[in-house]
Amino acid sequence: MKNRSKEISAFRKLLEQVAIAFRVDYPSADPDISKWKGKVIQDFQEDLRQKAGGSISEKWFYSHAKNRPAKLPRIDVLDLLSNYAGYQGWNAYLGQYMQSGVYRPKSDRKKLLWMVLTAAILIAGVYAFIPRKNTYYFCFVDADKKEAITEIAIDVIILNEEESPRYLKSDSLGCFSWTSREKYIRFIAQSPYHKNDTIYSSFSGDSDREVRLRTDDYALMLDYYSNRNVKDWKRRRAELQRLIADDALIFELLPFQLGVEIYNKEEFIQKLITPTQSLQKLEVIETAYKDGQLVKLKFRIKQ
Structure with a gap:
């Protein structure tokens, strides 16, 4: 029973190392594996399949990674996760874990503590002179x-x-x-x-x-026109309809301080979905949003 408790603790530590291995290619994932969900779990399943040659179900993940299981998973799953974390298998990982000093007899603990403290002081002294990454x-x-x-x-x-x-x-x-x-x-x-x-x-x-x-509307529209991509062109127009408020204030600052030209919503959308040279030179100067919609915009055409 005592060994079983140690093995479950070793399994929880293995999950921490699995999370570290996953975050090498997915750094935005939470370091705490129990907080993963949805897309992150799917990405982990695919990464596990590619790097360790096997996978786990989402049900297994919720049963063993998000909760604190009372018993170990099957040995084939333990081997799979150990391989993913960089070990030859569960037995190799467990052997290293048991020898790490976590479960030493009480008689050795004081000696071990002094050794750890001395090493920590030495490392801290050296580390202080090394620029941190x-x-x-x-x-x-x-x-x-x-x-x-x-x-x-x-x-x-x-x-x-x-x-x-x-x-x-x-x-x-x-x-x-x-x-x-x-x-x-x-x-x-x-x-x-x-x-x-x-x-x-x-x-x-x-x-x-x-x-x-910011979206480069000129490059986007040029691609749609040159490839006759009517579907995406219509989708971009619909996006602009949702993004720009019906009563938005849209100003073009004219060159040489000649004043401003005012656009309504439809006129400005038409300007954005037509790949002209002026669109290529369009530069946004100021924007204001309200309730997720553009309500004010100032732009100019660079000369």
Whole structure:
């Protein structure tokens, strides 16, 4: 009975290591595996299938990962999770766990405690002189729809000083992570259907931070027109109808301080869904939203 209790504790620790392994490719997932749900569980099932050659059901996940089970799962599932976490199997993992010092006899505990404290002091002294690594997390959001950009991968170019540019892509959740000893990060976000943007951010230890990208309507409409994609063209028009309030105030600042031109909703939507040169040069200056709809917009056509 005592050994069974230790094995269940070892299983719970294994789930923590499984969560760590999963967050290597899915950094936005909660470190606590018991809080996973929906899409995260589905992504884990697929990642487990690809990396360990097997899978578990959602029912199993809710029974064993989200609750505190009174008994161990089947040995084949234990082997599968152990392989995913980097071990040769459950027995190999359990052997290392039992030898880790957690269950040493009482007579050895004082000696072990002094050894651990001494090692901790030495490590802390060395660590104090080593620059810490900072991990940055960013998620891309469509500035108009206020939704995560997941349909296409965003190209990310890291531009920190004294380093060659590094190239990344956002993951299936529209996010990416980057680890560096620098206290800031500078990167370019590129997308075929969004305006490119350069982001500069200092490290603050926050969780995921949003990067809002504006839709490049010229590139989007040009693609729809050139490929005769009537369905998506109509969908974009319907999106704009929902996003822009019927009584929105829309101003174009004319060049050379000639004044402003006022558009109604339908006129502005027609401008956005026609791939002209002026649309390519359209630059948004100011926006205001109310109840999720655009109620005010100022823009200009760059000369």
